[in-house]
Amino acid sequence: MTSDKSFFDFISNGLPGPELREDADNAILPARQLAFSRFRALGLPSVKTEEWRYTNIQRFLKDSFSLAQEEGTITAEQLKTVNTKIPQLDSYTAVLVNGRLQIALSKLPAEGKITISKLSDAANNTQLQLWFDKHPHLQQQPFAALNAALFADGLFIEAGQNASLDKPLHIIHIYTTAENAFIQPRHLLVLHKGATLEIVESSVGMNETAIAFVNSVTEIILEENAELWHYNLQSSEKNSRHIYHTSTVQKADSRYHHFNFTLPSAELTRNNLSVALTGSNTETNLHGLYLATDEQHVDNHTFVDHLVPNCNSNELYKGVLLDNSNGVFTGKIHVHQDAQKTNAFQQNNNLLMSEKASINSQPQLEIYADDVKCSHGFTVGRFSEESLFYLRSRGIGEEAAKTLLVNAFAFDITDQVHIPALQDFLSEKIRKYVSGAINN
């Protein structure tokens, strides 16, 4: 086995990974091999790679990582000690440990129109074969290619025609590893015609010293008239590093509402969020809130690809940067020649709350159709002294006043959240981190 091989050894030797050999009878093996040669061709990105110019990924790969992707087991007792709870959230749960679904620890909905299983159990599912690693935007992403080649397992969700759940599904990702590990979960969600789903994802690490580098890929297919509410809470432990790929295909009349909440304190969070609009009359809402502390590096890359006419997309990302944290935002709207009557908006606002914090932003428009309305906006600044003074003059302490202002700044995002328990949870987190940073 190659468990003692570090990531760089692996890359430089170019050996096929363990899964490539073990999955010999797997229906998607050819796709894996293709992905691996794609990764070899793309190579590891550096700061000279335009997509990675503000995130020096090689710095985060220097440690030696095992590629073995151990099973990692936890007991129900241990699960209780893990801080995964969102208070008051009434939901089904799916617990994944190192990307593998733990049915015994989960509370899945009764069997019906919605299938929730391990990806490895769905290897012969036609949907998996149809969509696996097919998203056009994943083709140029080296880490997505690496994931396709090496992933051990992940979640497969298929919602049948007009299916829906009575409450949200909370997907809890737990990462536990004894040694530094490069973990590659891979998920696929297919919502058939008219299906509706609300999912909340959160991740947590259980490692004290070992570094978990999680490189995950989630592919989402929304068939005609399907609707997905997708909340992603990203708050892992300090020494974890995450690259999230979320790639969605939207067919006609579908609605996709995505929320990224990046909270302390994983040292690296990189989001590659992309949506390909292949059917008309769709609605896409991308919301993001990143609140970073310490030395955190948060990088949001979003891409909305308008391929057909009459689609609406709306994007709002807001950042609060404390301590020595570093934010990156790159948002691209691409409107193809045929995509007339497109409405596409994008906005990125940032609050720098510390002398050492920094932000790099690239809001991009690439437009080839004329009958469109597109815009983007960017701002960075600090508190308005007037607002702070106003609150202080009414007897509100500095800490409370600042917390209030940050909460107000984040309100545009949190207000869009449709689950009250999640809204409260976020406000509480913001309060905690902002006052924590002020008191330091």
Place this chain on the structure above:
Amino acid sequence: MRNSNEIIDDIANKEYEFGFTTDIEMDIAPVGLNEDTIRFISAKKQEPEWLLEWRLKGFAAFKKMKFPNWQHFKMPELDLQKLSYYAAPKEKKKLNSLDEVDPELLATFDKLGISLKEQKVLAGVAVDVVFDSVSVATTYRAKLEELGIIFCSFGEAVKHHPELVKKYLGTVVPHSDNIFAALNAAVFSDGSFVYIPKGVRSPMELSTYFRINAENTGQFERTLIIADESAYVSYLEGCTAPKRDENQLHAAVVELVALDHGEIKYSTVQNWYPGDKDGNGGIFNFVTKRGICKGNSSKISWTQVETGSAITWKYPSVILQGDNSEGEFYSVAVTRNKQIADTGTKIYHLGKNTRSRIISKGISAGHSDNTYRGLVQVGPRAANARNYTQCDSLLIGDRCGAHTFPYIESRNSTATVEHEATTSKIGEDQIFYLNQRGIETEKAVALIVNGYAKEVLNQLPMEFAVEAQKLLSITLEGSVG
């Protein structure tokens, strides 16, 4: 009223109005680029040893560099060995008045509608004509000399003011800045030099008309403008070029230096030959322009109206080094047929309380691609820095592209940076409103486009605004999709 498609066809197929070649004897360097070429140019211009060495340093840097690949267009194949690097009109006689200028040259300017005579009549414009590479006529010099203002060709500056040239040359755009700047450093032919002494406000707009004339000759102008403490100058650069089927490279370098309380306003109207409607021919305009606000409370302002060239690729930049300094960038870029523009600005906020403002208006028609690319960088020392950026794109027809690629990097929490961009087509309701009042579509579009670009056109000095408006209407009137 003609229908809109006819109007678009008309505009798209319109021949370049200023396309003609003037027959003047040239003194041309042998084709090719090597150290001998550089020595030939330097010897021809009787340059001192230090300048030759600087050129050779530039050439050494050039040899190590590769063409970039990040631009939003396909880089044309350029064979730099096929160009001739020096062309100067043969007539070398010193001239005192316009009467002594080659009549054919004067006729050329008459055809362009920007004759020197007219320029002289237009109050207060001194014209330093660069016909191809070497200055042949300079007016108003005597008057400027009284104030201590130096306004001459680069070559003359090297002869008469070597200390100034030596002090500032390459301080803003180093010889190794980028491949085209390095090439320019190695082979630059001539250009303009301006020095405004302490406390002097230039009483008139200084102006140079560039014209590319010789076949197969890359143009490598080099301009250096220095505003000493509390000095002010407004400089105009305007270009039209004769029609030609072979692509021509223009890789100029412009350096601006503003010392304490100094101010430089640099305006450009660029209308070089854009190629025919199939994208054959046309000028490659790969220019490096950069200014530095070295002193406290200094100011540099770039204004550009870009309507010509097959490819316009430039980012006039400002380095805001001095505290309280200010940078501005106003741009209108119009592309049609298969033209390409990848242009914008870079603003570096280094000093405290520095301010910058960017207004960019892109208009694309036909099969053209128009890109705004800009960088706003706020350094850790730039407390209270302020930037406002607005870039709007207007699309005319459904086969063109408009893109916005801003880069914003802020390292200071007290800085405020704002950026906004919009893309849309000309409003049907606006056209309808004007139609309804008896204004035909063609004129309505001209009106709307002029209004759209007004924020930038307003920044141009009066003498220039006329020509700029004329250019805009020639390029765009009546285009509606």
